[in-house]
Amino acid sequence: MPLSEQRSTKLLRMSEIIYMCLTALSFYLLIMSRTGEARTVWQVLHPAFIPVLFVATFFLLAIMFSSEKTTNKMLFIIVYSIFIHSFFPIVFPAGDNSGQQMILGQIRRVFDNTIIHGLSGWPSQSLQIFLVEMFDGINLQAALSVIFARMLNVDIFYVHLFFVPVLWGVFIPIASFLTTKTLGGGEKASVLSSLLVSAFPYATYFGAISVPNSLGFIFFFYSLCFMLKYLASNDSKTAYLMVAFSLFSFLSHYLTGIMSFSFIFLAVVFKAYESEKRSPCVIPRASLIVSFFLCLSLLPMSFIYLRFVGSITPVFTIAKFQELPAEEIAGLLLVGELIYGFDLQTMLLVVIGPALGLLWMICLLYKLEKKPTAKFSTPILFLFAAFMVVLIDYRVLKLLMEGLPLNEERLWVFRDFIAVPFVALAICSAVSSVNKFLKARHPSAMFLTRLRNLSKRNVLYVLALLLTLNVLIPTVLAGWVTYSLRAAYPRIAPLQTTWYELEAVRHIEENTEEKYVVIGDVWTIFAGEVIVGIKNPRAYYFGEFNKTGYDLFLNMTQDPSPQWMLHAMNYTDTTTAYFIITEPRVGTEEYNRIVTEAGTRLPIYDVFGEGKLHIFYYTK
Amino acid sequence: MTTYKRVNQFTKVENRIVANRRCVFTAVSYLAVAILSVNTAFVRSVILGATASLIFFVINALFLAHALFRKEDDFFRLMFGVLLLIMLLGFVGWLIMIVYNLDALRFTLTLVIVASLSSSANIRTKYKNAT
Numbered sequence: 140m141p142l143s144e145q146r147s148t149k150l151l152r153m154s155e156i157i158y159m160c161l162t163a164l165s166f167y168l169l170i171m172s173r174t175g176e177a178r179t180v181w182q183v184l185h186p187a188f189i190p191v192l193f194v195a196t197f198f199l200l201a202i203m204f205s206s207e208k209t210t211n212k213m214l215f216i217i218v219y220s221i222f223i224h225s226f227f228p229i230v231f232p233a234g235d236n237s238g239q240q241m242i243l244g245q246i247r248r249v250f251d252n253t254i255i256h257g258l259s260g261w262p263s264q265s266l267q268i269f270l271v272e273m274f275d276g277i278n279l280q281a282a283l284s285v286i287f288a289r290m291l292n293v294d295i296f297y298v299h300l301f302f303v304p305v306l307w308g309v310f311i312p313i314a315s316f317l318t319t320k321t322l323g324g325g326e327k328a329s330v331l332s333s334l335l336v337s338a339f340p341y342a343t344y345f346g347a348i349s350v351p352n353s354l355g356f357i358f359f360f361y362s363l364c365f366m367l368k369y370l371a372s373n374d375s376k377t378a379y380l381m382v383a384f385s386l387f388s389f390l391s392h393y394l395t396g397i398m399s400f401s402f403i404f405l406a407v408v409f410k411a412y413e414s415e416k417r418s419p420c421v422i423p424r425a426s427l428i429v430s431f432f433l434c435l436s437l438l439p440m441s442f443i444y445l446r447f448v449g450s451i452t453p454v455f456t457i458a459k460f461q462e463l464p465a466e467e468i469a470g471l472l473l474v475g476e477l478i479y480g481f482d483l484q485t486m487l488l489v490v491i492g493p494a495l496g497l498l499w500m501i502c503l504l505y506k507l508e509k510k511p512t513a514k515f516s517t518p519i520l521f522l523f524a525a526f527m528v529v530l531i532d533y534r535v536l537k538l539l540m541e542g543l544p545l546n547e548e549r550l551w552v553f554r555d556f557i558a559v560p561f562v563a564l565a566i567c568s569a570v571s572s573v574n575k576f577l578k579a580r581h582p583s584a585m586f587l588t589r590l591r592n593l594s595k596r597n598v599l600y601v602l603a604l605l606l607t608l609n610v611l612i613p614t615v616l617a618g619w620v621t622y623s624l625r626a627a628y629p630r631i632a633p634l635q636t637t638w639y640e641l642e643a644v645r646h647i648e649e650n651t652e653e654k655y656v657v658i659g660d661v662w663t664i665f666a667g668e669v670i671v672g673i674k675n676p677r678a679y680y681f682g683e684f685n686k687t688g689y690d691l692f693l694n695m696t697q698d699p700s701p702q703w704m705l706h707a708m709n710y711t712d713t714t715t716a717y718f719i720i721t722e723p724r725v726g727t728e729e730y731n732r733i734v735t736e737a738g739t740r741l742p743i744y745d746v747f748g749e750g751k752l753h754i755f756y757y758t759k
Numbered sequence: 760m761t762t763y764k765r766v767n768q769f770t771k772v773e774n775r776i777v778a779n780r781r782c783v784f785t786a787v788s789y790l791a792v793a794i795l796s797v798n799t800a801f802v803r804s805v806i807l808g809a810t811a812s813l814i815f816f817v818i819n820a821l822f823l824a825h826a827l828f829r830k831e832d833d834f835f836r837l838m839f840g841v842l843l844l845i846m847l848l849g850f851v852g853w854l855i856m857i858v859y860n861l862d863a864l865r866f867t868l869t870l871v872i873v874a875s876l877s878s879s880a881n882i883r884t885k886y887k888n889a890t
Contacts, residue, residue, distance in 0.1 A: 209832075209834070210832075210833070210834040213834060249856060249860065249861055252860055252861075252862045254860070255859055255860045256856075256857060256858070256859065256860075257853075257856050257857045273857055278853055278856065278857065279849050279850075279853050281856065281861075282848075282849055282852030282853040282855075282856050282861060283845065283848065283849040283852065285852070285856075285861045285866070286848050286849075286852045286861070286866060286869060286870075289795075289799050289861075289863065289866045290795055290808055290811075290812040290815075290870075291805060291808045291809055291812060292798055292799060292803055292804060292805050292807075292808035293805055293808075306845075309838070310838070310842055313835065313838050317835070358846075361842070376827065380827070383846070387846055387849070387850075390849075390850075390853065
């Protein structure tokens with residue numbers, strides 16, 4: 140091995156060791172930040188965490204632009220990706236509040252075998268509803284989480300919290316790599332794209348919470364990847380895999396499923412167009428345009444069809460155009476919900492990636508216009524059409540529809556997935572342009588020892604370019620990826636499930652032998668969901684949206700007497716009732732009043748969190 | 760040199776598993792299922808569960824990868840195999856859960872079905888290649 144090669148290998152190994160040490164240090168700092176009482180991760184993160192993570196990202200980028208093997212680079216990225224998607228389960232005792240805890244509450248019923256025929260249950264209201272609920276994404280996630288929990292013999296709580304962060308961390312970078320590769324990107328651009336997925340805040344957020352929609356996004360990205368492979372080859376296996384991933388995407392969540400199938404439709408049309416585009420007939424081009432509009436209408440129309448199978452009634456409306464001021468409408472059209480109270484930095488972090496991706500897409504299409512026979516023209520054109528579908532559909536859902544069962548911003552994850560490869564291609568193209576320019580203009584710059592042959596002005600010029608290549612670009616990229624976390628993890632949130640709420644629920648569960656019911660606020664219900672599940676006949680917690688449960692809690696706060704607890708016991712066929720009240724949830728004054736009033740009529744079961752949580756009980 | 764040796768070693772192990780002479784690795788996969796089943800019902804050890812799961816995953820993921828992604832690079836082939844195995848586990852588990860539930864017995868049934876499907880996909884590919 141030549142001396143220079145030996146030296147660069149040594150340097151590479153050193154960078155890898157430093158990267159691994161820094162990642163381990165970041166992990167240690169994150170564990171140090173773990174808390175039992177916080178609203179956001181930012182409140183408790185160790186002050187050294189972000190700087191250490193930034194330096195680790197810098198070294199990761201240095202490794203990525205080196206001559207290291209692709210497999211090793213991908214392994215480093217996977218470790219990094221799992222890590223940055225695991226903030227919630229590492230920092231908070233029960234992960235992020237609400238959504239994923241509600242899902243865990245449901246899944247626990249399958250884990251504890253308290254339900255049959257899936258989470259829809261049987262007998263259902265009707266066969267039609269049973270069939271629809273059968274395909275609800277939560278069923279697939281429940282099956283997967285329960286299987287993994289039984290395989291590893293750990294509680295479903297741990298499997299559920301880390302399930303999506305790990306799956307996302309492992310498989311999304313790989314999907315991004317393969318998508319970029321299919322678009323003709325080199326090895327470095329493909330590896331870069333697998334890291335850059337983490338620079339898109341919405342994608343990062345969905346990778347950090349264990350909900351069926353996140354699972355659907357993973358399968359969607361693979362179906363997209365196989366759509367590109369399908370466009371580039373005639374292999375029937377690729378077509379089957381494309382459909383299989385779309386089917387799984389649908390089983391995980393209907394939003395991702397519908398998007399997958401509408402893109403498959405588009406891919407099939409593009410494939411047909413590819414073989415006929417050279418004919419002088421206008422039909423292929425016309426059918427492409429018609430198909431694009433059909434594809435565009437699939438998602439909004441699917442929401443309309445929801446009214447036939449559920450209680451949700453989405454409708455098309457122009458009410459927003461009539462009610463909202465013109466500048467708000469313009470803002471919604473441009474950047475969507477970001478106009479509502481988001482600061483400029485967050486807006487930039489969310490918008491910059493897709494904007495860069497779109498610009499490069501247009502640039503590539505412009506270049507391809509001159510060379511219509513170029514190898515990757517169809518996949519690029521297809522992705523551009525898919526990107527447009529997402530952009531237009533988002534605006535249609537946001538401005539022309541009402542009563543949707545989900546927030547429209549979820550569509551941004553699709554947009555981000557399509558944009559990532561183009562951002563990576565753009566950056567790599569810029570880097571290689573600077574490199575080529577440097578080599579062409581100043582070949583001596585490749586050997587620093589020969590710089591003295593140049594004039595002082597040229598030396599400065601060459602050094603500036605070298606600095607841009609080796610320091611500025613990695614610093615900016617590392618800064619971008621690290622700083623994106625600021626927009627990915629919420630900065631405003633309600634108090635997360637606290638350690639004493641979890642302790643209280645655990646204590647009741649471990650020390651009550653008979654059937655019991657717990658009356659508490661929605662936060663107590665979240666804590667109950669993660670420990671014993673929802674509507675468990677032995678340990679009953681009312682659902683988050685259960686009116687009876689809410690009314691009982693309200694009555695207990697206004698008049699804390701045994702009659703409401705008896706009512707709850709009769710309603711749930713249990714023999715013991717607990718009433719939990721927590722100080723940070725209701726405020727100190729209200730808490731003291733309720734505790735004093737309840738204390739005169741009900742026995743105290745236990746106190747947790749240094750007096751912040753009281754449990755009262757009553758038995759039949 | 761070390762990396763080359765490691766890769767070579769991986770390919771050797773992979774080839775040995777997918778060759779599956781006298782269905783030895785299918786049997787090992789079933790043995791892993793049996794261990795997982797006993798562990799879920801009686802032993803309840805995390806280490807035993809993790810070890811048996813790893814064996815189950817490596818064997819069946821390589822079977823599936825060999826059947827469907829032979830042309831991919833080593834690393835991506837393995838990862839595709841793992842993803843496909845997860846999908847298969849999810850799909851079979853989902854079906855069984857809808858039909859009844861996913862208790863310890865039906866969990867074992869899920870693993871047996873998935874192991875059988877992966878093994879037969881591998882055997883089918885092997886014979887297809889031989890002819």
